[in-house]
Amino acid sequence: MMAEFNHKVLVVGSGAGGAMAAYTLAKLGHKVLMLEAGRNYDPKKETPMFRRNSEAPLMGAGNKDKNFGFYDATIDGGWQVPDEPYTHAENTDFYWWRARMLGGRTNHWGRYSLRFSEHDFKGKSRDGHGADWPFEYQDIAPWYDKTEEIVGVCGTNTGLDDMPPSAPGILQPPPKPRVPELLVAAAAKKLGIPAVPMHRAVLTRSKGDRSACFYATPCGHGCSIGAAFQTTTSLIPMAKATGNLEVITDAMVKSVTTDEEGKVTGITYVDKKSAQEHALNADVVILAASACESARILLNSKHTKHPNGLANSSGHVGRNLMDSTGAWLGAQIPALKGRPRYNEDGHTANHLFIPWWGHKAQEKGELAFPRGYHFEISSGFREPGSGVSGDKQGYGPELKQQVRDAYGSYVGFALRGEMLPNPDSYMEIDESVKDKWGIPVAKFHFKWSDRELKQIEHGLITAKQILETMGAKVGELPPAEKAISKGGEIIHEVGTTRMGSSPKDSVTNQWGQTWDCNNLFVMDAGVFASNPHKNCTLTIMTLAMRNSTWLAEQIDKGVL
Amino acid sequence: MNTPDNLNPYRYVSGMTRRESLKWLGLLAAGSALTVTAGCSKVVEETITPNAGHWPDVDIKPVTAKGYGTDPNMVIPPESPWPLTLTEAQLTLVAVLADWIVPKEESHPSASEVQVPSVIDEWVSAPYHGQQKDRVTILHALAWIDDESQLRFQQQFVALATAQQQAIIDDIAYFDKHTPEQFQRIGKAFLRFKDLVLGAYFCTPEGCKDIGYLGNVPIAGDYPGPTAEAKAHLDGVLAELGLSQYAYRD
Numbered sequence: 108m109m110a111e112f113n114h115k116v117l118v119v120g121s122g123a124g125g126a127m128a129a130y131t132l133a134k135l136g137h138k139v140l141m142l143e144a145g146r147n148y149d150p151k152k153e154t155p156m157f158r159r160n161s162e163a164p165l166m167g168a169g170n171k172d173k174n175f176g177f178y179d180a181t182i183d184g185g186w187q188v189p190d191e192p193y194t195h196a197e198n199t200d201f202y203w204w205r206a207r208m209l210g211g212r213t214n215h216w217g218r219y220s221l222r223f224s225e226h227d228f229k230g231k232s233r234d235g236h237g238a239d240w241p242f243e244y245q246d247i248a249p250w251y252d253k254t255e256e257i258v259g260v261c262g263t264n265t266g267l268d269d270m271p272p273s274a275p276g277i278l279q280p281p282p283k284p285r286v287p288e289l290l291v292a293a294a295a296k297k298l299g300i301p302a303v304p305m306h307r308a309v310l311t312r313s314k315g316d317r318s319a320c321f322y323a324t325p326c327g328h329g330c331s332i333g334a335a336f337q338t339t340t341s342l343i344p345m346a347k348a349t350g351n352l353e354v355i356t357d358a359m360v361k362s363v364t365t366d367e368e369g370k371v372t373g374i375t376y377v378d379k380k381s382a383q384e385h386a387l388n389a390d391v392v393i394l395a396a397s398a399c400e401s402a403r404i405l406l407n408s409k410h411t412k413h414p415n416g417l418a419n420s421s422g423h424v425g426r427n428l429m430d431s432t433g434a435w436l437g438a439q440i441p442a443l444k445g446r447p448r449y450n451e452d453g454h455t456a457n458h459l460f461i462p463w464w465g466h467k468a469q470e471k472g473e474l475a476f477p478r479g480y481h482f483e484i485s486s487g488f489r490e491p492g493s494g495v496s497g498d499k500q501g502y503g504p505e506l507k508q509q510v511r512d513a514y515g516s517y518v519g520f521a522l523r524g525e526m527l528p529n530p531d532s533y534m535e536i537d538e539s540v541k542d543k544w545g546i547p548v549a550k551f552h553f554k555w556s557d558r559e560l561k562q563i564e565h566g567l568i569t570a571k572q573i574l575e576t577m578g579a580k581v582g583e584l585p586p587a588e589k590a591i592s593k594g595g596e597i598i599h600e601v602g603t604t605r606m607g608s609s610p611k612d613s614v615t616n617q618w619g620q621t622w623d624c625n626n627l628f629v630m631d632a633g634v635f636a637s638n639p640h641k642n643c644t645l646t647i648m649t650l651a652m653r654n655s656t657w658l659a660e661q662i663d664k665g666v667l
Numbered sequence: 668m669n670t671p672d673n674l675n676p677y678r679y680v681s682g683m684t685r686r687e688s689l690k691w692l693g694l695l696a697a698g699s700a701l702t703v704t705a706g707c708s709k710v711v712e713e714t715i716t717p718n719a720g721h722w723p724d725v726d727i728k729p730v731t732a733k734g735y736g737t738d739p740n741m742v743i744p745p746e747s748p749w750p751l752t753l754t755e756a757q758l759t760l761v762a763v764l765a766d767w768i769v770p771k772e773e774s775h776p777s778a779s780e781v782q783v784p785s786v787i788d789e790w791v792s793a794p795y796h797g798q799q800k801d802r803v804t805i806l807h808a809l810a811w812i813d814d815e816s817q818l819r820f821q822q823q824f825v826a827l828a829t830a831q832q833q834a835i836i837d838d839i840a841y842f843d844k845h846t847p848e849q850f851q852r853i854g855k856a857f858l859r860f861k862d863l864v865l866g867a868y869f870c871t872p873e874g875c876k877d878i879g880y881l882g883n884v885p886i887a888g889d890y891p892g893p894t895a896e897a898k899a900h901l902d903g904v905l906a907e908l909g910l911s912q913y914a915y916r917d
Contacts, residue, residue: 146738155741157883160870164735164748166786167870170795172734177744183737283892284915286901292915293905302915311889321885328741442904449894452882459915490880491869499861502768502840507877510865514878578908 112353114140115662117374117389119360119404122211123644124631125395126338126346127254127651128658133351135659140387141343142358142376144396145183145207150214150339154180154329159490166493174204176492180215180329180337183207190543194550201551202595203399209356210339211397212598213644215327217456218308218335219483220260221641222251224271226466226479227525230637234469234477236558237527238427240636241608241617244271250653251645252277258336258648259314261454262306269463269479270303279311281458282322285451287443287486287518288459294576300464300569302484305457308336308645317341325455325490335454358385359544362408363392363627369412371627377544391626391658391667393619394604395651398633399428399534402603403549405614406536416536418604418621418629423614425535427528427602428551429638432559433592436570437485437519438579439496445512451487460484461520463640476561480524480640482570488515518577520570522563525640528602529556532594553594563587599643604633619654626667630654720849721818723810727803728752732794751785752792756823760809761787763825767836768861769868775877778868786867787860801859808856812839815853 116132118125121143129139155178160167163177174185183189184206195201206212225244231237252274261279264272281304284292292302309326310333313319317333317340326335333340346352357379364372364386373388394401402425406416416424463479497513499506537550564587571581584590607613610622619634621627630651632643661667732749739745753761765778765787778784791802812835816824820831827835838847840861842854868874875883893901905911 153742155744158741158744159872159875159883161786161867161872161874163741163744164739165790165793165795165798166866168797170734170793170797172737172795173739177735177739178741185737189737280889282890286893286897289893289901289915290904290910293910293913294908296913296915297910320890321887322890323883323885442907446904447894447896447900448879448881449897450881450884450886450891453890488880488882490882491866491875491878493866493870494862495865495869495878499858499865500841500843502836502861503770504772506840506861506865507769507772510869511878514880576908576910 112138112140114138114353114389116140116391116393116658117142117387118393118395119374119401120211120395120397120631121209121338121343121354122213122395122397122631123338123647124651125393126210126213126342127648128393128395128630128655129352130342130346131652131655132659133346133349135656137351137659137662139346139352140389141352141354142360142374143209143211143354143356144359144379145209145211145356147356148182148209148214148339150180150210150329150337151331154331156324156328156331158328160492168493175215175327178325178328180327181206181208181212191548192540192542193548194537194540196550196552199551199553200593201553202593203549203551203600204595204598205397205400209354210337210343213337214329214339216644217642218326219456219642220255220258220262220306220308220645221462221481222271222273222306223639223641223646224269226269227637227639227641230478236477238605238607238612238636241606241613247649247653250649254645254649254652258308258341258645259310259317260306260308260645261304261311263304265301265303265462267301267303267462267464268466269481270306278306281305281307282311282320282453284458285453285487286446287440287515288457288484290440290443290577291461291484291486291518291573292459294573295461297576298569298572300461300573302459302461305460307454307456309454310334311454320454322450322454323452327455359546360396360404361544361546363394363404363417365408365410365412365417365624369410369624371417371624377546379544382544391628391662393628393630393655393658394633395630397631398600398603398635399549401629401631401633402534403536405604407547413623418614418623418627420623421611421614423605423612425603426533427605428532428534428553428600429526429528429602429635430592430594431597431599431638431640431642432480432522432524432526432555432563433597434522434563434566434587434590435519436567436574436581436584436590437517438574438581439513439517440574440577440579441516442578443516443518446515448488451489451515457483474565476558476565478525478527478558478562478640480522480562480566482566483521483523485519485521486515486517518574518579520573522566522570523597523599523640523642524559524562524566526559526638527556528637529554534603551594555591555594560587560591563591599632599638601632601635601638601643604629605636606634607636618657619650620658628654628658720852721811721814722852723807723814725806725810727806730792730794730799730802732792734794748789749792749794751788753788757806757809758784758788759825760812760823763832764812764860765864767832768864776873778864781868781871781873783864783867787863790863790867801863804856804859805863808853808860811853811856
């Protein structure tokens, strides 16, 4: 069958990057064979729509099998994947989230879709830290438009400097804000901080086969109606419909193969069902297996021409590992106790959020840290689960009333901030440990720097001010070292195959094409030169669309 | 209200509920036959020190069952993902205690009417770390409550008169830093038990109605946002906090 199909390009991974690359190439008439390490997955049949926590084991609570709860869409994944360990250096914490399923992590992601801005692409030029990207915001802006158009993003053009505008007609209308978000917005405004509609990859107007959101059932469970974007209800079926995409699931890629000159010839993979190893040839290979998995594949692809691993002449494969910073501060808002009930599900995540408002202050040197953050707001009348809030004193009607009064009265701020690359944060191969498939595993090193800790400190103080402006009592703040998330915990790991303008300090050029092998591309977040605070998925897809379009041109020209 | 004579409120209607466990049904079939057996828990009383109170020495068998794995059927969740471990006596005690925590109110069912004891049994029988920790806490709490009942009133808790049960509950249900030393440990354990009972109750459709969760229903067209009543309340809150002039505008 494969011989008949005669693919031109192999894509490793079916998540944000892989699916967008496959769709773009397939649409442009190129035959693509996609490999996915997990099983096939059909959200139309497998999504637990409208299921209640009371119907799930343990009231839906998370555990080692389902870290984010029973109904989380993630299959065969989480902080640990069965039979696929990873290690870390002593005194280092790093958590590596993976999903082994068609569509990867797009099946459960938060769907927050904020564009990086001009500040983000030229951070080093502005403040001397980290690395610049090898292009300007203006170069990628039209690709953001095209990506948002296909994905379907709701939100507004706010005019804020941290949120570059989409072209007219691209964004779909955002849902109305909820009461606690409106209270946060007023309190923040008093402090000179904006709160605006979140941009989210959720349809509020139907698009093709995909229905508009009906404002029920959490997006993290997956979305059988296609309103919440995931590649399994959009890009993958759309690419298949062209006749130019075939997919092999349960295919764990082991290495990229090269000929004697060191030119890429294909890949080897283990079929998880039979545990048999196979080789596949292709003219072009695109790695989009996630930042750390793609770097792992490259480092495991040693060859006499590539003794330190493929595409690693710079020594930067696995380096520059970054996550987003994370911290949380919340409190009960007394004025919200016992407030009038109404349906606050909405699109089940932030309708309003607080974007970074400090670019100007940073330009003036008024802040003690170089890069920004945003706040996501946790609040609302959520579906009750295994834990309820309240003082919980006593028993009977008196106790129940405390729980009713407390319901929906809490507001929390989840900080998501930019981390800068540092020499202590990287991944390599642990030659002493192999996974079930015989593939040497990733070993992580991770450390926050003072730049991140100062940012967290600022964020906690700001969150406390907003909470107090809403009338909350907030106790003493924890020190930043305690409050900051562990590396990997925010699941925004990027940078391990970064792009740049020189083969000396980067792994790929601006097209995701590796400097060392012209027919090998990386199209996941590994190519990020920096990790802006805005969640990586929209930019992964945008880059994958832009760069696979360029790749298609190279094929058409006969260069590849 | 929770004397042995009126345990029949716990009678189930077959097919009415979601997570009926055979063990729990078996218990109900037994009706008011409340012979309390030691079951699999070996309860040994500690020497009671004058200030610190007593704490049972419970022989807790570790749960060795497998979890539901990383790829369970989410659309039709497993009814009974692992063997349940509470004895009939323990389940009865859980039911009586759960109904002290969440009694029947005018328009709301009691905890046992919505199968909270089954959920507690599933929880403490689960093979996961968090639940195993709770298992130790809850089984000790249950044993302590029976020990305390024996010490005070020479009977198991479920056999006590309402006022006697209430006397014990009153001593352990207000855990904070002022709780007398002999009730500190049980107070903390009972708080965890209350947490689970409240969670198990409020996440049921009946509990959601009670707490006022109005979501999980599809909406045609745009999300309507806050009701007029909710908006009026917010306006009051903004005024009270001096934030009216900063109110959000689209």
